[in-house]
Amino acid sequence: MPFVWNNRLNTNIRVIDEQHRRIVDYINALEQANLTADRQMIAEAIAGVTDYTQSHFAFEESLLEEAGYRFIKPHKKVHELFIRRIDSYAERHNKGENVGGELYNLLSTWLINHIQHDDADYVASVKDKVEGALIRRQKEGNWFTRFLRGKG
C-alpha cells in the first residue's frame, strides 16, 4: 500500500511541506522497488530516500537556526540518530539481506510521527521569527527567497 499524504501532515510552511511530500514520493518509490524484488532497484531506492532525507534535514536545520528555535539541539539529534539508523539499511542490503520492506515500514511510521510531533513543534517559531526576515530578504534575491516566494 502506498503511503498517502494527508492534510494533518501539513506544517503550512510551504517549502517544508513540499520537501516532506517529496520524501513520501521516495518512500513510495522504495515500495515499488520492493515489489519488483530487483536488488539493484532496491539499492537505488534506499540510496534515493536516504540522500533526500539527509538533504531535507540539513535544510530544515538551517531554517530552525534562522528562526532561533529553542529546541534545535534535540531536533538535530533526532535527525542525526535517524540518519544513522537508515544508513545501516544500505549496509545490510549490501550484505545480501532483504531490508526493503522493513525500511519502508520504518520510514512511513517514523515520518508520520516526526512530522506530527517534532516538526509541528517548530512551526510557530519559524512562522514568527523567520517569515518577517524572509520577506525583507526577498529584495536581496538569495536562495531562501526562491523557496518562499508565492507563500500564501
Ligand SMILES: [Fe+2]
Ligand atoms: Fe525534522
